Amino acid sequence: MLDVEQNRHAQKYSPNEMRRRVCWMLLQPLFRFSPRPCFAWRNFLLRLLGAQVGRDVHIYNSATIYYPWELVAGDECAIGEQAFIYNLGRVTIGARATVSHRAHLCAGTHDYTQLHFPLLRPPIVIGERAWICAEAFVGPGVTVGEGAIVGAGAVAMTDVEPWMIAVGNPARAIKRREESEGARMKAEG
Numbered sequence: 001m002l003d004v005e006q007n008r009h010a011q012k013y014s015p016n017e018m019r020r021r022v023c024w025m026l027l028q029p030l031f032r033f034s035p036r037p038c039f040a041w042r043n044f045l046l047r048l049l050g051a052q053v054g055r056d057v058h059i060y061n062s063a064t065i066y067y068p069w070e071l072v073a074g075d076e077c078a079i080g081e082q083a084f085i086y087n088l089g090r091v092t093i094g095a096r097a098t099v100s101h102r103a104h105l106c107a108g109t110h111d112y113t114q115l116h117f118p119l120l121r122p123p124i125v126i127g128e129r130a131w132i133c134a135e136a137f138v139g140p141g142v143t144v145g146e147g148a149i150v151g152a153g154a155v156a157m158t159d160v161e162p163w164m165i166a167v168g169n170p171a172r173a174i175k176r177r178e179e180s181e182g183a184r185m186k187a188e189g
Contacts, residue, residue, distance in 0.1 A: 089121030
């Protein structure tokens with residue numbers, strides 16, 4: 001049985017995290033209500049609060065970034081409209097990776113084996129050139145390998161190997177994705 005009282009009184013966030021959360025809450029309207037093409041402005045705001053954001057990153061104003069200081073976004077990656085990045089733990093999105101609209105990356109859970117249900121923050125890694133399709137869910141502690149695809153509406157609760165396409169609930173690999181000659185030349189150039 002869950003010990004609700006002990007869970008509610010547990011210190012889940014440090015005083016520094018609490019201050020950062022308040023700052024982010026105050027800055028979020030500047031992020032949310034910025035015009036759609038103002039990617040540089042939103043990247044600036046995220047960096048201001050500790051995010052590591054690469055060059056030419058496109059994060060849309062309707063995306064939710066829970067903790068900017070736990071976000072690493074590689075060069076030319078994209079976080080689409082209404083994507084939800086619940087990054088209690090570190091979320092790393094590799095260069096040229098895409099997190100499509102309404103996708104959900106969840107780097108937080110609880111240890112259900114303990115009565116007080118302590119908060120856990122396993123990291124998520126999305127590899128370079130990977131694609132998390134619309135309304136897909138990537139769970140805590142999952143690594144999506146380079147070039148992999150998590151299909152629309154899929155639920156990835158275990159790692160997805162590089163260059164594999166995973167679909168369904170739970171997500172399972174259905175075939176290998178072949179790297180195109182054009183993508184290879186662009187990456188090498």
